[in-house]
Amino acid sequence: MSSEDLGFLWALLVNGASIGLMYALIALGFVLVYKATDAINFAQGEFVMLASFAAALALGIGGMPVIAAVLLAVALMIGFSFGLERVVLRPLLGRPVVAVIMATIGLAAMLRGLPPITIGGETRALPLPVGDEPVRLGAASLPPIQVVGAIVAVLFFVAFTWFFKKSRMGVAMRAVADNQQVAMAMGINVERYFALAWAMAGIVSALGGVLWGSMLGVDVHVAVIGLKVFPVVILGGLDSIGGALVGGLIIGIVESLAAGYLDPYVGGGTKDFAPYLLMILVLMFRPYGIFGKRKIERV
Amino acid sequence: MLSLNNIEVVYDGVILVLKGVSVQVREGEITTILGANGAGKTTTLKAISGVLRSERGEVTKGSIEFGGKRIDGLRAFDVTRLGLVQVFEGRRVFEHLTTEENLIAGGHTQREPRRVRERIGMVYDYFPRLKERRDQQSGYLSGGEQQMLAIGRALMSDPKVVLLDEPSLGLAPMLVEEIFANVQKLVKEEKLTVLLVEQNATLALEIARHGYVMENGRIVLEGDAEKLRSNSDIKEFYLGLNEVGGRTSYRDVKHYRRRKRWLS
Known part of the structure; x- marks a missing residue:
C-alpha cells in the first residue's frame, strides 16, 4: 500500500468517525427514551429537524445571537418532548408496543409536513461561528463544524455515562428501566423519570439538530438522519449508551469506507446501503447488539 | 400500626379477588398470613403497598390505615415514602444493576446522600455476604443472596413496616433459616x-406473634401463633401432623385429603 493509499484510508476513517459521532449523539436520544420507558421513537430524526428549524429561524428571522438561538432550540425541544410524553405517550402506557410505534410514526409524518405548510420548503442556512478553515489531522482534513460536532458528542457521552453510573438519579433511572413495578415500590416516581428521559432526549436532539442542520443546511432532509439511528442502535444495543457511541462510530466509518472504495465501481449509493446490510447481519447473529442487555438466566 | 378493614379487591373491574379481608398488624411484631397458592395473600400485600394499581387492580371496599392515615388509593411510591415497603415474591432485584446500585435505588426516598451511605453500611452489617458482592451484577447472585438483597434494598428507605412476600421461595432450608x-x-x-x-x-x-389463615380471598382463621400451631386443622393441613402429633405419611393423607373449607 502506498503512502497515498494510506492517506486516503486515514481520511476516510477520520471523516467517518466524525460523522459517526454525530449519528451516535442523535441515536443517544433514541436510546435514552427506549432505556427508560421502553418506547420506540420513530420520530427521532424529526425531533432533530424541528430543533434545526427552530435554531435557523431564530438566527435568520429573529436575528438572535447564536448562543440564544441554540438555547431556544434546547428549551423548545425539552418542552416539546415533555409535552409529547404527557399528551400522547402516557395515555398509551400499558398498551401494546405497536400503539406507541404507530403514534411516533404518525408524529414523524406530521412533523415533516409542518415546515412546508408553515414557512415554505426552501433550505435555510444555519451558520455557526466556527470559521471555514479546515482542521487538518495528518492527511485528513475536516470542516470545523464536524470537529465541533464530534467534541459535543463526546462531551455528552461522558456526561451521560457519569450520570447513569454515579448519580443517584441515574441509578434510579436504570432501576426504572429494569423493573418499573419494583422501582415504584422503592419510592421512585416512575412517571417523573419517564418525563426526565424524554427531556434528556429533547436536549440531545436539539444539540444534534443545530449541528447537523449547520452541516447540511436546514430543510426537511435533516430528518433523514433518523434513518441512520436504527442501524446504530441495533448494532450497539437498543438500551446501551456505550453501544450508541460504538455503533455510531462503526456505522459512520463503514459508510465512509463504502463511499470511498465501493462507490467508484458501482456508481454511488453504497453509503446508504452498507449500514442497513450491517444491521441485518447483526440482527441475524447478535440480536441484542454489541452491548445490549441480555436477559439474565441463571441455571 | 397497620390495619386492613374489610377490604375488597377487584381486578380488571370484574374479578373479585379479596372478599372482605381484615388484618391487624401490631407495632414491633411479626404478623403472618398463611394460605395455599391463589388464596389472595400476595394480592393483600399489593393492596397495602399500592402496586395493585399498576396491575389494574383496585381496592373497591373497606379501608387500609397505616399509622392512623388512610393509604388505600395512594400511589405506590407515596406509600413507600410514608415508611411502608414491600419485598416482592421471587426477589425481583434490579438484575442489571450491581448489588450496591440496587441498594442505592432502594434508598431513593432518602433526602441526604449521607443517610444512603449509612443505611448501606447497616444492610452490610446484617448481610455481610452482600458486602462481598457489592460490585457484582445482581442478576448473577445466588437465590439466597438475591433474597438478602431484596430485603436489604427494602430497608434502605428506613421503613417502619416491611411486607415480606414468601422469602423462603425456592431457597435451601439452611439459607431460609439464616434469612x-x-x-x-x-x-x-x-x-x-x-x-x-x-x-x-x-x-x-x-x-410470628400473630397469624392469619387465608383461603379463597377470605380470612378463615386467626389467632396467636402459639394457638395456631396447636390448632388441629392447621396441624393437619399446613404442618403435616396428625391428631396424635406424629408426622402423617403422604400415603395416609392422599386418601382423604381434599381442600378443607372453613367457610362456605
Whole structure:
C-alpha cells in the first residue's frame, strides 16, 4: 500500500468517525427514551429537524445571537418532548408496543409536513461561528463544524455515562428501566423519570439538530438522519449508551469506507446501503447488539 | 400500626379477588398470613403497598390505615415514602444493576446522600455476604443472596413496616433459616414491624406473634401463633401432623385429603 493509499484510508476513517459521532449523539436520544420507558421513537430524526428549524429561524428571522438561538432550540425541544410524553405517550402506557410505534410514526409524518405548510420548503442556512478553515489531522482534513460536532458528542457521552453510573438519579433511572413495578415500590416516581428521559432526549436532539442542520443546511432532509439511528442502535444495543457511541462510530466509518472504495465501481449509493446490510447481519447473529442487555438466566 | 378493614379487591373491574379481608398488624411484631397458592395473600400485600394499581387492580371496599392515615388509593411510591415497603415474591432485584446500585435505588426516598451511605453500611452489617458482592451484577447472585438483597434494598428507605412476600421461595432450608433469623434480629434491633406471607407455615408460625389463615380471598382463621400451631386443622393441613402429633405419611393423607373449607 502506498503512502497515498494510506492517506486516503486515514481520511476516510477520520471523516467517518466524525460523522459517526454525530449519528451516535442523535441515536443517544433514541436510546435514552427506549432505556427508560421502553418506547420506540420513530420520530427521532424529526425531533432533530424541528430543533434545526427552530435554531435557523431564530438566527435568520429573529436575528438572535447564536448562543440564544441554540438555547431556544434546547428549551423548545425539552418542552416539546415533555409535552409529547404527557399528551400522547402516557395515555398509551400499558398498551401494546405497536400503539406507541404507530403514534411516533404518525408524529414523524406530521412533523415533516409542518415546515412546508408553515414557512415554505426552501433550505435555510444555519451558520455557526466556527470559521471555514479546515482542521487538518495528518492527511485528513475536516470542516470545523464536524470537529465541533464530534467534541459535543463526546462531551455528552461522558456526561451521560457519569450520570447513569454515579448519580443517584441515574441509578434510579436504570432501576426504572429494569423493573418499573419494583422501582415504584422503592419510592421512585416512575412517571417523573419517564418525563426526565424524554427531556434528556429533547436536549440531545436539539444539540444534534443545530449541528447537523449547520452541516447540511436546514430543510426537511435533516430528518433523514433518523434513518441512520436504527442501524446504530441495533448494532450497539437498543438500551446501551456505550453501544450508541460504538455503533455510531462503526456505522459512520463503514459508510465512509463504502463511499470511498465501493462507490467508484458501482456508481454511488453504497453509503446508504452498507449500514442497513450491517444491521441485518447483526440482527441475524447478535440480536441484542454489541452491548445490549441480555436477559439474565441463571441455571 | 397497620390495619386492613374489610377490604375488597377487584381486578380488571370484574374479578373479585379479596372478599372482605381484615388484618391487624401490631407495632414491633411479626404478623403472618398463611394460605395455599391463589388464596389472595400476595394480592393483600399489593393492596397495602399500592402496586395493585399498576396491575389494574383496585381496592373497591373497606379501608387500609397505616399509622392512623388512610393509604388505600395512594400511589405506590407515596406509600413507600410514608415508611411502608414491600419485598416482592421471587426477589425481583434490579438484575442489571450491581448489588450496591440496587441498594442505592432502594434508598431513593432518602433526602441526604449521607443517610444512603449509612443505611448501606447497616444492610452490610446484617448481610455481610452482600458486602462481598457489592460490585457484582445482581442478576448473577445466588437465590439466597438475591433474597438478602431484596430485603436489604427494602430497608434502605428506613421503613417502619416491611411486607415480606414468601422469602423462603425456592431457597435451601439452611439459607431460609439464616434469612428468618436476620428478620427476627431486625424486628428486635431496628424496631421493625413485619407482615410476612408464607407457605412454609412451620417456619412462619415459629417467628410470628400473630397469624392469619387465608383461603379463597377470605380470612378463615386467626389467632396467636402459639394457638395456631396447636390448632388441629392447621396441624393437619399446613404442618403435616396428625391428631396424635406424629408426622402423617403422604400415603395416609392422599386418601382423604381434599381442600378443607372453613367457610362456605
